[in-house]
Amino acid sequence: MDTMRDRFIATTSQLLDEDPRLALVLAEISRAGFDRAERAHPDRVVNVGIREQLLVGAGAGMALTGLRPIVHTFASFLVERPFEQVKLDFGHQGVGGVLVSAGASYDWPAGGFTHMSPGDVALLDTLDGWTVHVPGHPDEAEALLREAAAGDGRVYVRLSVQSNDRARPVGAGTGFTAVREGTGGVVIAVGPMLDNVLAATDGLDVTVLYAATVRPFDGAGLRRAVSGHRAADVVIVEPYLAGTSTAAANDALAELPHRVLGLGVGRAELRKYGEMDEHLAAHGLDARGLRERIGAFLHR
Structure with a gap:
């Protein structure tokens, strides 16, 4: 199976051929994948360097000239490093565009650590008017x-x-999609966390909701989802900073007695970088870690 980034390159290359309104802006990252598109559309595929x-x-x-820009690099270099430009050049000027990141947390x-960005969605939460998609599969990324x-x-x-x-x-x-029904609590799995959440909640009497769009x-x-439950107990499992969406969940349930647990990437920097699966386990986001924490919260 291709990766989300592979699908992004193929899809964007096709869209550039089809829609003269689209433009692509790169900062070296993924440039090799867009060689053909750059040759075909030199006025709409721009690499600014690092x-x-x-x-x-x-x-x-x-965007101010009427184009629809797709802007791409690693998340840490797309949201964190140029945050002032995201805030002012897009938000303050009131123009639209599509930021597409790679690298995730x-x-x-x-x-x-320079290439890790667990805080990107939380940072965008400080701005108004951004839709945030966190696909869990290449087909979802394309759509x-x-x-x-x-x-x-x-x-x-x-x-x-x-x-x-x-x-x-x-x-x-689409909103949140119910993947599993139960009455003992609700677990929201965001994007690529779904498979681990399903494994972690196997045999538990819980509703599992899937979210590929987290903002709005x-x-x-x-x-x-909580209306038919014994209690409004909610766990949110996100592939970025733990607790990023707990305020949104609390606001949604403000008129109900409820409890919310936010699971995700911890704030502590892990300096032994290892592999991605080791980071998942270290943050308790593998199936075993999720089972322990979800079970303890819902059965407290």
């Missing part, structure tokens, strides 16, 4: 990318090497 602030600024400048541990490219708003698509075994329905109006947060879907 200049991430310019990357975002150039994309916003293209720790997809390439050998790259070190969400096509939808984002066809729109006009500000969209962040967070790609990862980690992937679920199969794709789920995604896109406008589907508060109505969460309220529906």
